[in-house]
Amino acid sequence: MSGCDVIIVGFGYAGGIAAIAAHDAGAHVLLLEKQPDPGGISVCSAGGVRCNDRPDDALAYLVATNAGTTPEPVLRALAEGMCELPGFVGDLAEAIGAKVSLRPAPGNYPFPGYDSFAFINVDTVPDFDPRTTFPTVRGAEAGARLFQVVLENVRRRGIEVRFGMAAERLLVERGRVAGVVANGVELRARGGVVLATGGFEGDAALQRQFWSMTPVLSAAVRSNTGDGLRMAQKAGAGLWHMWHYHGSYGFRHPDSGYPFGVRLKRLPDWVPGTAPRDDVTMSWILVDRAGHRFMNEYEPYVQDTGHRPLDGFDFARLAHPRIPAVLIIDTDGYTHYPLSAPTWHDAGTAARFSEMTPHDFDAAILRHFGTLATLAAAFDLDAAVLAATVADWNALVAANGPDRFGRPIPGRRPIARPPFYAAPVVPIVSNTQGGPVHDADQRVLDAFGVPIPGLYEAGEIGSVFGHIYMSGGNLAECFVGGRIAGRNAAAFASGEQR
Numbered sequence: 001m002s003g004c005d006v007i008i009v010g011f012g013y014a015g016g017i018a019a020i021a022a023h024d025a026g027a028h029v030l031l032l033e034k035q036p037d038p039g040g041i042s043v044c045s046a047g048g049v050r051c052n053d054r055p056d057d058a059l060a061y062l063v064a065t066n067a068g069t070t071p072e073p074v075l076r077a078l079a080e081g082m083c084e085l086p087g088f089v090g091d092l093a094e095a096i097g098a099k100v101s102l103r104p105a106p107g108n109y110p111f112p113g114y115d116s117f118a119f120i121n122v123d124t125v126p127d128f129d130p131r132t133t134f135p136t137v138r139g140a141e142a143g144a145r146l147f148q149v150v151l152e153n154v155r156r157r158g159i160e161v162r163f164g165m166a167a168e169r170l171l172v173e174r175g176r177v178a179g180v181v182a183n184g185v186e187l188r189a190r191g192g193v194v195l196a197t198g199g200f201e202g203d204a205a206l207q208r209q210f211w212s213m214t215p216v217l218s219a220a221v222r223s224n225t226g227d228g229l230r231m232a233q234k235a236g237a238g239l240w241h242m243w244h245y246h247g248s249y250g251f252r253h254p255d256s257g258y259p260f261g262v263r264l265k266r267l268p269d270w271v272p273g274t275a276p277r278d279d280v281t282m283s284w285i286l287v288d289r290a291g292h293r294f295m296n297e298y299e300p301y302v303q304d305t306g307h308r309p310l311d312g313f314d315f316a317r318l319a320h321p322r323i324p325a326v327l328i329i330d331t332d333g334y335t336h337y338p339l340s341a342p343t344w345h346d347a348g349t350a351a352r353f354s355e356m357t358p359h360d361f362d363a364a365i366l367r368h369f370g371t372l373a374t375l376a377a378a379f380d381l382d383a384a385v386l387a388a389t390v391a392d393w394n395a396l397v398a399a400n401g402p403d404r405f406g407r408p409i410p411g412r413r414p415i416a417r418p419p420f421y422a423a424p425v426v427p428i429v430s431n432t433q434g435g436p437v438h439d440a441d442q443r444v445l446d447a448f449g450v451p452i453p454g455l456y457e458a459g460e461i462g463s464v465f466g467h468i469y470m471s472g473g474n475l476a477e478c479f480v481g482g483r484i485a486g487r488n489a490a491a492f493a494s495g496e497q498r
């Protein structure tokens, strides 16, 4: 293969959008995907793309949430790109007859500009059934619809996609990235290479080096193993905010054949300074290895930050005191709604678990007990400590008073009616937010901040979010960064881009 301008590695949202952008800029594109099917994590996402129409407000919010971890020009590129997304996503959707809508939605935290944001959602795609098109995926249908829009636009452009092709190394010639080695074959690009290989949620060894908590289970994929990160490092890339990941606490399935963590039902986020909705019910508490509550189980954006309080090490006992923690709920809470909300993009898991409902997951994961004392014994907790913890909790619920961990009043329920249900919970990574550093042109920078010629990245691999994440921000950066990387890699082929 010698006639290609741009090679894109990885076919999630970021790779797909980079391919579309490079193609539309006149480049001959080759898109490589190591899996037999496209979609990565993207296809299981909730599908809401953050956008805005006020770049300065978007920038103010992004600057505050990143707390100095990401240079302002990079955030400005994202902020300005977010303002182009309604038109861009709308055009992609229209090309295949899909319908999109725009829904105002404030950011998660009351930083400057937080009320200027909205979500773009794909509401309908003609003749599309996610279960038949993506049979190895379990996730939100809105994410699958958004991915179908990207996939169909790649197809209609006739972009060459090769599945089952794992990029292994970058070809670097005279200091310039000139292609990749994939499945042992050298593939050359006249222009740039775009790494869009996602993060390292499937690589326990990398996590062990960068994160102090362990184990952390992936929420949905095994295939994102940090390949692009390693390739970029070999080419000299600097790294940023490797500690940061988007995730929460969730269940470890007792069947060792289930390879992922099980996320919990997503309750509505709430903005600090306001209260959660009155109609929310969150009946459970978490206790540590000693039987004490230790965290606000309903943080404002618990799906993102819920894992953080599980970190820490007890130097007297030489153990992680909160991993696993234990989720406890009574029979009223257990029957209110299913707690498990499993997701995956994985053929083996789909083959074994597709027929299982969230109720089936709950039944397999949560054990039930007639008394708190028998529950404590089963989880090796001190029965007296647990009894006191539950009594304190019930008193707090009755008093409607302030919780020392900051758990809001709406949603609280007593743990009173047996049987009591419990399961171990561990940190779960939905996606990683650290990786190779890039500039506002999506060029990968070396450890001294100098662009590595011919090397670009897009999406989660080099996520800009280095402090507090914004819901829907990862999808926004896949689309914005993918467009910029694709265009610039194409320009590099024609000698227009540095």
Ligand SMILES: Cc1cc2nc3c(=O)[nH]c(=O)nc-3n(C[C@H](O)[C@H](O)[C@H](O)COP(=O)(O)OP(=O)(O)OC[C@H]3O[C@@H](n4cnc5c(N)ncnc54)[C@H](O)[C@@H]3O)c2cc1C
Residues within 6 Å of the ligand: 009, 010, 011, 012, 013, 014, 015, 032, 033, 034, 035, 038, 039, 040, 041, 042, 043, 044, 045, 046, 047, 048, 139, 165, 166, 167, 168, 196, 197, 198, 199, 219, 220, 223, 224, 225, 227, 228, 343, 429, 430, 431, 458, 459, 460, 461, 471, 472, 473, 474, 475, 476, 478
């Ligand atoms: C359940 C769930 C829900 C989520 N919901 C949201 C949401 O609503 N909004 C939001 O903003 N974010 C959400 N996220 C995060 C978001 O989905 C991801 O950050 C984003 O989709 C990543 O896109 P990507 O294109 O960078 O990577 P991916 O979609 O993961 O694509 C990377 C691709 O690269 C391939 N690849 C890896 N290595 C190689 C190699 N060596 N050679 C070739 N190919 C390779 C992989 O197989 C994969 O297909 C969610 C995450 C999860 C797990």
